[in-house]
Amino acid sequence: MLTNKVAVDEAPVGVNAxxxxxxxxxxxxxxxxxxxxxxxxxxxxFIIIALIILALxxxxxxxxxxxxxxxDIQDLGNTFAPPGGEHIFGTDNFGRDIxxxxxxxxxxxxxxxxxxxxxxxxxxxxxxxxxxxxxGIIDNVIMRIIDILLAIPFLLLAVSIVAALGPGLRNVMIxxxxxxIPGYARIVRASVLSVREQEFIEAARSVGANNFRIITRHIxxxxxxxxxxxxxxxxxxxILSAAxxxxxxxxxxxxxxxxxxxxxxxxxxMRDHWHMVMFPGVAIATxxxxxNMIGDGxxxxxxxxxxx
Amino acid sequence: xxxxxxxxxxxxxxxxxxxxxxxxxxxxxxxAVNNLNLSLKRGETIGLVGETGAGKTTTALGIMRLVPDxxxxxxxxxxxxxxxxxTQKSDAAMRxxxxxxxxxxxxxxxTSLNPVIPVxxxxxxxILLHEKVSxxxxxxxxxxxxxxxxxxxxxxxxxxxxxxxGMRQRVVIAIALACNPELLISDEPTTAxxxxxxxxxxxxxxxxxxxxNTSMIMITHDLGIVADICDKVAIMYAGSVVExxxxxxxxxxxxxxxxxxxxxxxxxxxxxxxxxxxxxxxMPDPMDLPSGCPFHPRCDVAKPICMQAAPSEYVNVSExxxxxxxxxxxxxxxx
Amino acid sequence: xxxxxxEVKNLKKYYKTKRGPLHAVDxxxxxxxxxxxxGLVGESGCxxxxxxxxxxxxxxxxAGEVIFSGENILNYDKNKMRNFREHxxxxxxxxxxxxxPRMSVSEIIAEPLIINKKASSKQDLHKQVLQLMDxxxxxxxxxxxxxHELDGGRRQRIxxxxxxxxxxxxxxxxxxxxxxxxxxxxxxxxxMDELQKEMKLTYLFISHDLxxxxxxxTNIAVMYLGKIVEMSDYASIFKDPLHPYTKALLSAIPxxxxxxxxxxxxxxxxxxxxxxxxxxxxxxxxxxxxxxVCKDQDPVLNxxxxxxxVACHLVKK
Numbered sequence: 001m002l003t004n005k006v007a008v009d010e011a012p013v014g015v016n017a018x019x020x021x022x023x024x025x026x027x028x029x030x031x032x033x034x035x036x037x038x039x040x041x042x043x044x045x046f047i048i049i050a051l052i053i054l055a056l057x058x059x060x061x062x063x064x065x066x067x068x069x070x071x072d073i074q075d076l077g078n079t080f081a082p083p084g085g086e087h088i089f090g091t092d093n094f095g096r097d098i099x100x101x102x103x104x105x106x107x108x109x110x111x112x113x114x115x116x117x118x119x120x121x122x123x124x125x126x127x128x129x130x131x132x133x134x135x136g137i138i139d140n141v142i143m144r145i146i147d148i149l150l151a152i153p154f155l156l157l158a159v160s161i162v163a164a165l166g167p168g169l170r171n172v173m174i175x176x177x178x179x180x181i182p183g184y185a186r187i188v189r190a191s192v193l194s195v196r197e198q199e200f201i202e203a204a205r206s207v208g209a210n211n212f213r214i215i216t217r218h219i220x221x222x223x224x225x226x227x228x229x230x231x232x233x234x235x236x237x238x239i240l241s242a243a244x245x246x247x248x249x250x251x252x253x254x255x256x257x258x259x260x261x262x263x264x265x266x267x268x269x270m271r272d273h274w275h276m277v278m279f280p281g282v283a284i285a286t287x288x289x290x291x292n293m294i295g296d297g298x299x300x301x302x303x304x305x306x307x308x
Numbered sequence: 309x310x311x312x313x314x315x316x317x318x319x320x321x322x323x324x325x326x327x328x329x330x331x332x333x334x335x336x337x338x339x340a341v342n343n344l345n346l347s348l349k350r351g352e353t354i355g356l357v358g359e360t361g362a363g364k365t366t367t368a369l370g371i372m373r374l375v376p377d378x379x380x381x382x383x384x385x386x387x388x389x390x391x392x393x394x395t396q397k398s399d400a401a402m403r404x405x406x407x408x409x410x411x412x413x414x415x416x417x418x419t420s421l422n423p424v425i426p427v428x429x430x431x432x433x434x435i436l437l438h439e440k441v442s443x444x445x446x447x448x449x450x451x452x453x454x455x456x457x458x459x460x461x462x463x464x465x466x467x468x469x470x471x472x473x474g475m476r477q478r479v480v481i482a483i484a485l486a487c488n489p490e491l492l493i494s495d496e497p498t499t500a501x502x503x504x505x506x507x508x509x510x511x512x513x514x515x516x517x518x519x520x521n522t523s524m525i526m527i528t529h530d531l532g533i534v535a536d537i538c539d540k541v542a543i544m545y546a547g548s549v550v551e552x553x554x555x556x557x558x559x560x561x562x563x564x565x566x567x568x569x570x571x572x573x574x575x576x577x578x579x580x581x582x583x584x585x586x587x588x589x590x591m592p593d594p595m596d597l598p599s600g601c602p603f604h605p606r607c608d609v610a611k612p613i614c615m616q617a618a619p620s621e622y623v624n625v626s627e628x629x630x631x632x633x634x635x636x637x638x639x640x641x642x643x
Numbered sequence: 644x645x646x647x648x649x650e651v652k653n654l655k656k657y658y659k660t661k662r663g664p665l666h667a668v669d670x671x672x673x674x675x676x677x678x679x680x681x682g683l684v685g686e687s688g689c690x691x692x693x694x695x696x697x698x699x700x701x702x703x704x705x706a707g708e709v710i711f712s713g714e715n716i717l718n719y720d721k722n723k724m725r726n727f728r729e730h731x732x733x734x735x736x737x738x739x740x741x742x743x744p745r746m747s748v749s750e751i752i753a754e755p756l757i758i759n760k761k762a763s764s765k766q767d768l769h770k771q772v773l774q775l776m777d778x779x780x781x782x783x784x785x786x787x788x789x790x791h792e793l794d795g796g797r798r799q800r801i802x803x804x805x806x807x808x809x810x811x812x813x814x815x816x817x818x819x820x821x822x823x824x825x826x827x828x829x830x831x832x833x834x835m836d837e838l839q840k841e842m843k844l845t846y847l848f849i850s851h852d853l854x855x856x857x858x859x860x861t862n863i864a865v866m867y868l869g870k871i872v873e874m875s876d877y878a879s880i881f882k883d884p885l886h887p888y889t890k891a892l893l894s895a896i897p898x899x900x901x902x903x904x905x906x907x908x909x910x911x912x913x914x915x916x917x918x919x920x921x922x923x924x925x926x927x928x929x930x931x932x933x934x935x936v937c938k939d940q941d942p943v944l945n946x947x948x949x950x951x952x953v954a955c956h957l958v959k960k
Contacts (some may be wrong), residue, residue, distance in 0.1 A: 198740050199735050199736075199737055199740040199741040200740065200741050200742055200743045202696075202701055202735070202741075203733070203735060203741050203742075203802070203805070204743075204754065205701060206699060206701055206728065206732060206733045207728060207732070207754060207755035207758055207759070207805065207808070207809065208725050208728040208729075208755070208758050208759055209754070209758050213758065217743075217746075217754075218743050221743075221745040221746075222743070222744065222745055224745075359824035359825065359826060359827075360795070360824050472913045474913060475913070502686035502687055502851065502914070503686065503851065503853075503892060503895045503896055504686060504891055504892060504895045504910045505686075505913065506895065506897075507894075507895035507907065507909055507910075508909055508910070510897070511907075511909055529824065529825065530897060530899075531899035532896065532897025532898050532899045533897045534899070535897060535898060535899050535900060535901050536897045536898075555901055556901050559899070559900065559901040559902075560901065560902070569826060570825060570826065571899065572829075573825045573826045573828065573829035574825060574829075574854065574899055575829075575832070575854040575855055575857060575858035576854070577853060577854045577857055577881060577896065577898065578898070578900070578903065580878070581858070583833050583836060584829035584832055584833055584858070585829070586826055586827070586828075586829030586830040586833060587826040587829075588830075590794055590796060590797070590827070591794065591824070
C-alpha cells in the first residue's frame with residue numbers, strides 16, 4: 001500500500017514489553033492480578049469456594065437413605081446430641097444431623113443468592129441503562145418507579161408479595177429480587193450517564209452503530225465494575241434477607257434445611273442446646289463475610305485509585 | 309545575550325548534580341530521572357524541554373522534595389540551592405523553603421486552586437504561612453499581588469470558578485510570587501490556555517520575573533515559548549539533560565540528534581515544507597530503558613558504540629553550550 | 644476544474660441554555676473540493692469542533708444546508724445516513740477517550756466493518772483489519788492489545804485505521820494531533836498526508852495550532868465565536884493576515900526561532916460568552932482596530948481577492 005511507511009513499529013508495547021504476538025488478555029486479567037494481592041479478598045474467595053464444594057458434595061457427605069433425603073433422616077433416640085463424635089455439629093430436636101442440614105442448606109442459600117441476584121441484576125441493569133441512555137421522559141418514568149420501590153420498606157414489600165403469591169422459596173426469591181432492583185438501576189444509571197458522554201460513544205455512532213449496539217457493546221462493558229461489586233455484595237444481602245424471611249416463617253417450609261429456618265426452629269431450644277443455634281448462625285455469618293470480603297477486594301481491584 | 313544581564317550575578321542559585329529519581333513499584337523500577345545535571349544563576353530563566361515521560365515534572369517535584377514517597381525516591385545526587393543541599397534537609401525545613409523560597413506553578417489552574425475559598429484569601433494564606441504579618445496586612449498584600457497580575461480589587465473576593473482559565477492562571481502566579489521566592493518553577497503554565505491568552509500570561513510572567521528578579525525553571529514542550537521567555541535551555545530525554553546551553557547558541561546550532569529531531573518535527577510557520585521529518589519510533593519505556601545511549605534506537609546517526617556505552621560526560625560545544633552525546637566525545641573520534 | 648465535495652451553506656447550531664441561546668456555530672458557509680484540505684482554526688469555544696460534528700450530523704444542525712456530493716445530508720433518512728457514514732468519517736482529538744477501553748485494537752478497527760457488513764467471513768474480516776493496521780503503521784502483533792497499553796501516537800493510529808475502514812472519501816480531523824508530543828505529532832501528520840495522496844481523501848482539519856494548520860491545509864478558515872472571520876488560501880494568510888483577529892492570533896504564536904522577532908499584538912480580555920452575543924462584530928470587545936461602525940453592524944464575509952474572504956468593516960477590496 002503505502003510506499004514509505006511512516007512508522008516502523010518496533011518499539012515495545014506499553015509497560016509490559018513483549019515483542020511476540022499476544023493472546024487476548026483483557027482488563028479482567030489485570031483486575032485478577034490486583035485482586036490476588038489482597039489477602040482478605042482471597043480469604044473471602046476461599047470461604048466461598050469451600051462453601052460451594054460443601055454444597056456440591058452434600059449428597060455424598062450426607063446421602064439419603066431409603067425413605068428420607070439426607071437432611072431429614074431422623075433419629076428420635078438421639079436428639080439434642082452435643083457436637084462431636086458421630087455428629088460433628090450435633091443433632092437437633094428430631095435427632096437430625098446438623099452438619100447434614102447445614103451442607104444441604106448451603107445449596108439452598110447459594111441457589112437463593114444466585115437467583116435473587118439474577119432477577120435484580122437483569123431487571124435493574126436494563127432499567128438503569130435505558131434510563132441513563134435515553135434521558136427525558138423514559139428516564140423520568142423509570143426513576144419514579146424506582147423511587148416508589150425504594151419508598152416501600154423492604155419487609156412490607158416482601159410480606160405483601162409473599163402474601164399475594166403464597167409462602168415458599170420461589171416467592172421469597174421474587175420478593176427479595178424485586179427489592180434489590182433499585183440498587184442496580186441507580187448504579188447503572190449513574191455510570192451510563194458518565195460513559196455516555198465519552199468520545200468513543202460518538203466514535204461508534206460515527207461508524208453507524210445503532211442504539212442497541214452502543215448500549216450493549218460500548219456502554220455496559222464499561223459499567224461492569226460497579227455492577228459486579230454490587231452483585232457480590234447483593235448476593236450476601238439476598239442470602240441474609242431470604243434467611244430473615246424464612247426466620248419469620250414466610251420462606252422455606254420445613255423440613256427443608258434453610259439456614260434462616262433452622263435458626264427459627266432452634267430458637268426454642270437456645271437456652272439448653274446452644275449448638276442448634278450456633279451452627280446455622282455461624283454458617284450465615286461466614287457466607288456473608290466471605291462475599292463481602294470478595295466484594296471489597298473486587299472494588300479495589302477494579303479501581304486501584306480508591307485504595308491508598 | 310540573556311535579556312536580564314543587568315540583574316544576573318555569577319553566583320549559581322541552583323546547582324543540580326547527578327540527580328536520580330526512581331519510582332520503585334511492584335512491576336519494576338521506573339527510572340524517571342537519571343544523573344541529571346542542571347545549574348541556574350540568580351535572575352536567570354531556564355527552559356526545561358522534553359516530551360511526555362522525559363522526567364521534567366519529576367525533576368521539578370524533586371527540587372521541591374514533593375516526589376510522592378512511596379513509590380518515588382531520590383536515589384542519588386545533590387540539589388544545591390543557595391549553597392544548601394536540599395536532599396539533606398528535613399521535612400520541616402523543606403516546608404519553610406516551599407512557597408517561600410521556591411514556589412511552583414502547575415499546568416492546570418483549576419485543580420491547583422481551592423474552589424471554596426475566595427482567591428484573595430488563598431493568596432493571603434500563603435503570606436500568613438511564611439511571613440510575620442497580621443491577617444489584615446496579608447489581605448492587603450494579597451490584593452496588591454492580584455493587581456500586579458492584572459486582577460482588579462473588586463474581583464479579589466470572587467471564587468476560582470468565577471474566573472476564566474487565563475485569569476485563574478494569573479491567580480496561581482500571584483500565589484507563587486506572593487512571598488517573593490528566589491526560584492519559581494513553572495510546569496507547563498500555559499499548555500491549557502488558548503494562544504492569545506497564553507501570549508498575555510507569558511507577557512505577564514516576563515514582566516514579573518524582571519520586577520521580582522526571580523530565577524525561573526520553565527518546564528515546557530514548546531520550543532517557541534523557550535525562544536520567547538528563557539535565557540537558557542536544557543533538552544531532556546529519558547530522564548537526563550542531553551543538551552544544555554545559552555538559548556541563542558543552542559537554537560542556532562543544535563548538536564544532539566534528539567534536539568535536531570525536535571526542531572525538524574515542528575511544522576514551520578515561516579516557510580513551506582513538503583513533509584515533516586519526525587523522529588522515528590517512540591519514547592522509551594522508563595521501566596526498561598535501552599542499553600547504551602537511551603536515544604540510540606531512534607537516532608539516525610547512531611554508531612555501534614552508542615548501543616553499548618551511555619555517554620556520561622558533557623562535551624563543550626562553546627563556552628555556554630554543552631552536549632551529552634558520544635558522537636562528539638574524543639574517544640569515538642568525534643564528528 | 645476542481646470538484647466540490649462538500650458545501651456548507653448558512654449553517655447554524657444553537658444550543659438552548661438557561662441564559663439564552665448559545666450560538667456555537669452562527670451562519671457559516673464554506674466549500675471543500677475533492678482531494679483538498681480545509682483547515683479550520685480558532686480558539687477553544689469558537690465552534691470549530693461543533694462545525695465538524697454538524698457536518699457529519701453527529702450533532703443536529705439548527706439551520707442551513709450541508710451538501711455532500713450534491714445532496715443535502717440534513718434531509719437524509721436513517722438508511723441514507725448509514726450510507727453517508729461510509730463516505731464521511733471522523734478522527735477524534737483525544738486518543739484516550741475516543742477508544743473503548745474494553746475493546747482490543749482489532750475489535751475497534753473491525754467494528755465499522757461489522758456494523759456495515761463489509762466482511763464476507765471471519766477470515767476476510769481479520770484480513771481487512773490486518774491490512775488497515777498495516778496501512779496506518781501498526782504492527783500486526785498489536786492486534787490483541789488493549790488501547791490502555793499503548794502510547795498516544797499508536798492510539799491515534801488506531802483511530803485513523805477505524806476512520807479508514809469504510810473507505811471514506813471525506814474525513815473530519817478534529818484536533819487529531821493536539822494531544823501528542825511533537826515528534827509523534829510529526830509522524831501522524833506525515834501519515835495523514837500520505838493517506839490523503841494515496842486514497843484521494845478530502846479533509847476538514849480542525850486545530851488550534853496554526854503551524855499544524857498551515858502544514859496540512861489547502862485553504863484556511865479562521866473562526867471566532869461561531870463565525871468565520873477570514874478565509875484564504877494557506878499561504879497568503881500567513882504572509883498578510885487581514886482580519887485583526889487573525890493578525891493577533893498569528894502574532895501570539897511563540898516561534899521556535901531566536902532570530903525571528905515578531906511584533907506581538909497582545910489582545911485584551913478573554914473570549915466573550917457565545918450566549919446571546921451582542922449585535923455588531925463579535926470581535927469588537929477585544930479588537931485593537933475597532934471603530935464605531937463595528938459596534939452595531941455585523942460585518943459579512945466579503946470576497947477580497949480570488950482566494951480570500953474577510954469579515955471586517957476595515958478591510959476593503
